[in-house]
Amino acid sequence: MSASGSVAEPPDMADLPMQHAQAPASAAQSRARFFNSGNAFNVKLPVVPARAFAPPAAGCYGVFDCDQSAALGCDFPATTPLMLARYVQMAAGTSLAMPLRATGVVWYVIAGDGHLQGASEGFDFAAGDVFLLPGAPDYRLDAKGADVLLWAVGNEPQLAFEQGRPAAPDDAPVDLVHCTAEEIERQFALIFSMGTSDETSGRALIFSSERQAAARNLTPTLTLSFNTLEPHTHQRAHRHNSAAITLAVQGTRCHSMVDGVRCPWTPWATLVTPPGAPHSHHNEGEAGARFLIVQDGGLHYHARTMGFEFLER
Numbered sequence: 001m002s003a004s005g006s007v008a009e010p011p012d013m014a015d016l017p018m019q020h021a022q023a024p025a026s027a028a029q030s031r032a033r034f035f036n037s038g039n040a041f042n043v044k045l046p047v048v049p050a051r052a053f054a055p056p057a058a059g060c061y062g063v064f065d066c067d068q069s070a071a072l073g074c075d076f077p078a079t080t081p082l083m084l085a086r087y088v089q090m091a092a093g094t095s096l097a098m099p100l101r102a103t104g105v106v107w108y109v110i111a112g113d114g115h116l117q118g119a120s121e122g123f124d125f126a127a128g129d130v131f132l133l134p135g136a137p138d139y140r141l142d143a144k145g146a147d148v149l150l151w152a153v154g155n156e157p158q159l160a161f162e163q164g165r166p167a168a169p170d171d172a173p174v175d176l177v178h179c180t181a182e183e184i185e186r187q188f189a190l191i192f193s194m195g196t197s198d199e200t201s202g203r204a205l206i207f208s209s210e211r212q213a214a215a216r217n218l219t220p221t222l223t224l225s226f227n228t229l230e231p232h233t234h235q236r237a238h239r240h241n242s243a244a245i246t247l248a249v250q251g252t253r254c255h256s257m258v259d260g261v262r263c264p265w266t267p268w269a270t271l272v273t274p275p276g277a278p279h280s281h282h283n284e285g286e287a288g289a290r291f292l293i294v295q296d297g298g299l300h301y302h303a304r305t306m307g308f309e310f311l312e313r
Contacts, residue, residue, distance in 0.1 A: 005145050014038030041136035046073045048080050048115055048243055048274035050258045055110070056089045063096075066245075066270050072142065079269040080243035082221070082227040082296045083268050090114070090143040101166060104174040104219035105154030106207075106294055108247060109130045109181075110268055116141055120168070121176050128181025130207060130226075130292075132218055134174045135159075135166025151270070153245050153294040155221055174219050177209045180228045184226065202230050202235050215298060223297035228290050229254070229283035237280040241307040242295040244273040251289025258282050265291075269292030 002256060013036045024030035067077045079085045090096055094111075117140045118133070133139060141148070159165065167173065187205050196203065201311040205226040207218050218224045223242075229235060229251065237257070242245040248254070248265040258261045259277040265280040273279050284291040300306040 002066050031303060046071060050274050051272045052263060053270040055087050061089050071269055076157060078162035079272060082155055083153055083245055084156045085153045085245045090148045092143050092146050094143050096141045098141050099137040100133055100135045100139060101159060102135040102156045103152035103166060105133050105152050106218060106224050108151045108292055110149040110151055112143060112146045114141060114143045114148050121172045123178050130179040132174060132177040134172040151247050164300040174209060189299055217298040221299040222294055223295045225293050227293055228288060230288055231283055231286050234282040235281055237278055239276055239278045239309060239310040240309060241275050241305050242297040242300045243275045244293050244295045246271040247292040249290040250294055251285060253285035254283050
């Protein structure tokens with residue numbers, strides 16, 4: 001009771017520090033920690049920055065991560081909390097070992113041609129091809145008669161967050177998939193021969209595989225779409241809870257608006273759209289535009305948290 005005679009209010013439980021077991025009888029009991037509904041849900045995490053990454057300059061060879069780990073506050077390379085984008089540039093006639101600690105990694109061949117060899121499968125690739133590689137330690141990339149530039153996005157940060165490892169080949173949820181530039185053009189021609197409705201979000205080619213076709217994804221957590229924009233048009237402003245990593249493939253006088261900020265496209269730039277950010281894509285040029293978008297959309301579809309909505313009619 002206070003000096004005035006009123007009953008003192010107990011302290012707010014939100015002010016309680018983290019609690020330990022009072023008298024642990026074992027090491028396992030001593031590891032327990034306790035919070036409450038007042039102080040357990042006020043964790044403040046850094047926002048995902050909206051940022052553009054440029055491809056490596058000609059003559060610069062190696063693996064170049066689009067790394068935002070410092071801004072995200074994580075101790076492993078990451079472009080968004082669950083995805084890592086990177087460029088790989090190789091000199092003509094050279095080879096590069098490419099271990100992949102991911103469930104799956106999506107690749108796009110920007111320039112050059114070469115050969116991919118894994119433990120059991122291999123294939124030749126050329127500019128404009130898309131391929132998916134399951135996580136494995138023993139891939140090798142071989143550049144042929146010219147320099148090779150590739151772009152890749154995988155879920156390495158997702159596994160690193162839980163200190164997980166890729167599944168063994170026999171248990172992996174994805175297989176090696178190769179989509180040639182010729183086949184991609186055939187698919188685009190088919191799409192452009194068809195009509196659309198008001199609910200369609202532009203004309204885009206969505207990539208999947210035999211084992212992931214039911215979910216329309218390329219891996220259990222990653223989605224890949226090849227979007228297009230006709231001259232003097234824009235994709236309606238929208239938002240979704242998945243983060244997006246975009247490669248500017250083709251287009252002049254194009255830009256994106258991300259959370260009210262104009263983000264000009266430059267050739268082969270990587271653009272990061274934070275989860276939940278309102279955004280739109282614009283083509284003010286005279287030719288059609290194309291852009292590849294990888295999202296952690298499969299994860300949100302599975303969790304029923306995609307939250308897609310158009311923000312304009």
